[in-house]
Amino acid sequence: MTEEFHRIRRLPPYVFAEVNAAKAKARAAGEDIVDLGMGNPDSPTPPHIVAKLVEAVQDPRTHRYSQSKGIPGLRKALAGYYARRFGVRLDPETEVVATLGSKEGLANLAQAIASPGDTILVPNPSYPIHQFGFIIAGASVRSLPCTPDEAMLRAMDRAVRHSVPKPTAVIVNFPSNPTALLADLDFYRELVAFCRRHELFILSDLAYAELYFGDRVPPSVLQVPGAKEVTVEFTSMSKTYNMPGWRMGFAAGNPRLIAALARVKSYLDYGAFTPIQVAAAAALNGPQDCVEQMRRLYRERRDVLVRGLRQAGWEVPAPEGSMFVWAPIPERFRHLGSVAFAKLLLARARVAVSPGLGFGEHGDEHVRIALVENTHRIRQALRGIRAFLAGDNAGPAEATPQKELSTA
Template sequence: MSDFHRIKRLPPYVFEQVNRIKAAARAGGADIIDLGMGNPDLDAPRHVIQKLVETAGKPRTDRYSASKGIVGLRRAQAAYYERRFGVKLNPDTQVVATLGSKEGFANMAQAITAPGDVVLVPNPSYPIHAFGFLMAGGVIRSVSAEPTPDFFVSAERAMLHSIPKPIALVVCYPSNPTAYVASLDFYRDLVAFAKKHEIILLSDLAYSEVYFDGEPPPSVLQIPGAIDVTVEFTSMSKTFSMAGWRMGFAVGNERLLAALARVKSYLDYGAYTPIQVAATAALNGPEDCINEMRGIYRKRRDVLIESFATAGWEIPSPSASMFAWVGIPEPFRHLGSLEFSKLLVEKADVAVAPGIGFGEHGDDYVRIALVENEQRIRQAARNIRKFFESAPSTMHNTLRTDAPNG
């Protein structure tokens, strides 16, 4: 298989290496506390499940669906954008339903990328942001991930030194994996940058509703004129704990969305109609389930920070997303994130995501997902504390001289 051109362009999927060790440990009877994959463990809202059950199994809804999404669903997404961001969208031309935001990104890459096209992608960033374009024959140039003036310094440098000129710039706030949140001022500068350089903006807003402190995260489409150059991707996976349902959206520029819809029309018939009907009920329904989800993740975040600090591992507090982006403790940093992540599975029965999986600039970090309950998070902290305390005597060949505080 390694002879296939597109497969050769993909590096080894580092998360798979941790998954293999995790599976072997579980097969051996270990109770692994899995804080690795951002896979929500909460129930989807009851009224959404009821709508799915009510709609499934009927000849009319079991047939092929609409590739760009049924009309009611696209209208519901447009209504959500107006309610939440004050952004008016035409559901017929400016909204496309996708099979999660990941598929949307990958097919947008297929739609707009010619072989050799350069795309600017933050590093570290969620893998599909880069690999979607690599699979489409594109070339990736890394820019800063943090929404500060440094972002524009690195983006200007990338524009200057890229041949051919980049066609698109990817952003993701609240960010996976770093949990950075962008401000409207940052987005204002971002839109000005895109227009100045005549490039496409692709914004991943999958974590728009998972926030804990301060104002709700904004959309880049709130900036006047952003829709001229932007497509934004959202997902129901985290907002409604519907990850396995594979329901997301691309909204924004009509010309870009027409290209996406055309590619999709050749590749899929859209999500199963009852899922689209249930997703419509979620978007049009009560928001108490969203507030409840937010409250659960906030409590888990607070428990993570407090219990891991007691274990000797200081964790910066994320203000949004369902992740903490955490520096590897100094004595282990030289191992790199993949080896450190393997060690945590083997020695502490805790799985995290190695930062290298999000780009080479992530290798001093691991990503910890808030996908286990508070009791399990406290147990993970106790396991890690024991590992840190025993590490100097059991791992002297691997460690640097100064061990973490126990």
């Protein structure tokens, strides 16, 4: 009966549910599945952050309602991080809001700034909340190329000239989930200039800012002079400090957009549990060697996975950032599409991955492989994949070709 509700009708069937159901069925049958699907960090939160949480929770005063926009110490810590990392000055009172993860912040900002009939520009493929946060808010979405280059900027120009009404905002996400692409400051300069000229908001998802593996260090859009006039950027503690279940993130930038988000949040929540906020501030202000350890861990896993897939005959690009490999489906399986291929990989190789269709229709020739298992388990996955690719597995999977399925 939920289909009767207007906003629910605008949400298609959840593509990932097909693979998740097959994975649950296999595990219920006692099969050992190597799960490289959900981007869920498997490493523990650094001990000094946990210790600060334990210390804070001992104080009964922290058990009361917190502040919806975040305690002052946490907002100051985020401003300090931006100053050190990006050379960007933020006013903790007017330009920072703590969120329950970046996903919640994006969704609530969508509620604050979007109305039915508005158009939002979103890369395709991209993380589902980037488009569906605005679809839930009643807006329409126009797809852009997912590459941080002239192709995206040209598509934005066409959208501005041919959309009625003119687009309200554009989403960018670099390092990208799922494609792992990185942007540079030259691209951001062009983006900011375009959006200031056409009065478009920039909503930047920078959740993977600290997950990079080479000399290209991901910048912030806010480093561009004048960017704050049109930009809000979302960051998260989840990947940087292995704190996914803590649900701690931030929005920073344009005071008008920050005020709008803070006002919506004031009606919806009292903020994260205060000890979590205290511990998050300790993470931002404390020793950062744990961040470099995190990078080394994912770099090692990336190298093992990419090298092993290539040796098995599956050519995949080595990502420069994020915790994902965006893998083109091998040519002989491409006709299946990503959902059927992911189900076939699960059934024959005992490895779970995310179908690219779940990130948009333009992702249908890829699967996303998350670096969320240790190297021993990744090598186990590679043995299964190698045997699968060496066998006669080019026939149809036990799945419906996803040309009939919707994206999620």
